Amino acid sequence: MPLAPSQQNNARILGAGDTTIVLAHGFGTDQTAWRHQMPALAERHRVLVFDNVGAGRSDLSAYSPRRYQSLRSYAIDVLNLLEELALEDVVFVGHSMSGMIGLLAAIEEPRRFRKLVLLGASPRYLDDEGYEGGFKRADLDGLYEAMQTNYHAWASGFAPIVTGNPDKPDLARDFAHTLLAMRPDIALTVAHIIFESDHRADLPNLEVPTLVLQSQADVAVPMSVGTFLASHIPRAELHVLDATGHTPHWSAPEQVTSAILSFAASA
Known part of the structure; x- marks a missing residue:
């Protein structure tokens, strides 16, 4: 018998309040990625954290490459949860x-979402004509090959970059x-799903007020991507953090927490 979504995704609820803030982690991390944000957010709100299937303490028996062929499968998990x-x-x-998982879920069932915060999110990582995603085809092919050849060495080198x-x-x-x-x-498999995805056409369909949080310098998501998101999502605003790197919730945690709290409280 399949596990309930909350068990499958190792979901936890912290704090209490009229508003629920859902914290969803990125590739290569798990719900502990939000350790700097959870205490402050839980002082004022109910906070839901979980692990995407395949990460953290999620139910690994729920993972199947046939089931998870796109980010839409993870969006379905969010809606089920x-x-x-x-x-x-x-x-x-x-x-x-x-970020894109939440966007797809909010397009599918907008009543479930009051606001969306996209932190270091990208609709497409691969460069295209008139679009700077941050990666060229050779970059991605090299990344996949390195992951296959020696995953431990790749992870150790990829993390500081x-x-x-x-x-x-x-x-x-x-x-x-x-x-x-x-x-x-x-x-x-997840890396292929992420880096080969293209959700630019989905952006105009998002009706939910959205805050795009962008680092000043991010090797995975350049400033051009943050600007693109803010200009193609109808009700979006861009906030550039005084931070560098793809994990500003670690490198500049107070800024990220403050931005989330402020946006959650705004009309």
Whole structure:
């Protein structure tokens, strides 16, 4: 018998309040990625955290490459989780891949979402004519090959590049730790899903007020992507953080927490 969505995704609820803030993690991390935000947010709101299938303490038996062929499958998981917990009108905060997961879920069932926060999110990572996504085809092919050849070596080298704060080596160490906790085959499949996706055509369909949080310098998601999101989502605003790297909720946690709280409280 299949597990309930809350068990499948190792969901936890912290705090209490009229508003529920959902914190959804990015690729290579799990719900512990929000450790700097959870205490402050839970002082004022109910906070829901969970692990995407294949990450953290999610139910690995629920994972199948046939089931998870696109980000839409993860969006269905989010909707199933919200339905089980009878949650509507949530503020959904999605980092990296979970930004587009939340966007797709909010398009499918807008009543479930009051606001969306996209932190370091991208609708397309691959460069295209008239669009700078940050990666060329050769970059991605090299990434996949490195993951297949020696996953441990790849994760150890990838982590400091992505976190992008050489003066804070603990960030790279933490990211490498959660990357290495993933099964290499799952990590490679998810990487393909993320980096080969193109959700630019979905952006105009989002009706939910959206805050785009963008680092000043992010090797995975350049400023051009944040600008693109803000200009193609009808009710979006862009907030540039005084931070660098793809994990500003680690490198500049107070800024991210403050931005979430402010946006959640705004009319």
